[in-house]
Amino acid sequence: MRRERVSFTELFDTSQEYWPETTTGVSLVAPAIYRLHEYLSRLAEELFQQYQLQGAEFEALSALRNSPPPYRITPTELYRKLLVSSGGMTKILARLEDKGLIERPANPEDARSRLVGLTTQGQALIEEVTERLLQREAELVSKVAQPRQLEQQLMQWLEQIERG
Structure with a gap:
């Protein structure tokens, strides 16, 4: 309830x-x-x-999908895009791999490491979930009188904060 x-x-x-x-x-x-x-x-x-996803799994899939095709990056690159510990990242990747949403191919540039990449199923899932999430967010934003003005102000504020 x-x-x-x-x-x-x-x-x-x-x-x-x-x-x-x-x-x-x-x-x-x-x-x-x-x-x-x-x-x-x-x-x-x-x-x-x-979709039986945790928030951190969604973020990892989004970060991969937001990478250049074929949507593969190193675990370090993925780690830098997310706010999780390296141990947390390992758990997230294990769950996503068990679900068939990512693959871990060998890294052609470094034989000691593996890449993280979206599978076809993972790409389809993240695109569907993101589309539905954006639709729901748009419904909420539609209640704002001047959404573009608010967006500009928030982005300026965020930029100032992030610049320090």
Whole structure:
């Protein structure tokens, strides 16, 4: 059973009443983004469950699909694209290989290592899941009055933060 969360507005209003120090002169941008992240994460996780994928598996398949054809990269390149430990990466790759979604061919440039590549089944799956995820995200974004303006502002903010 899914529990209903208190709305963001209700939570803010309650804070204003009972703990005003946390709301006076404070921007709602960050807390709103945290709440939006929860909704987007839930949307993604529900979709991943339908395909028997974990979030980290989806990210690994996406990173591979976002590589040049034939969608093969070294484990180190894949590791750099994801926010997981090397031990976590090993587990993710083992699960994806067991599911037939990736293959581990020999690396022609380094006989001591193996590449990570999408199988035909893995490519088809990640493309289908991503298409459905983008559709669901588009439904949520359609509720925004000026999505392009918001997108620009968020991208500028993110760029400033990442530049340090």
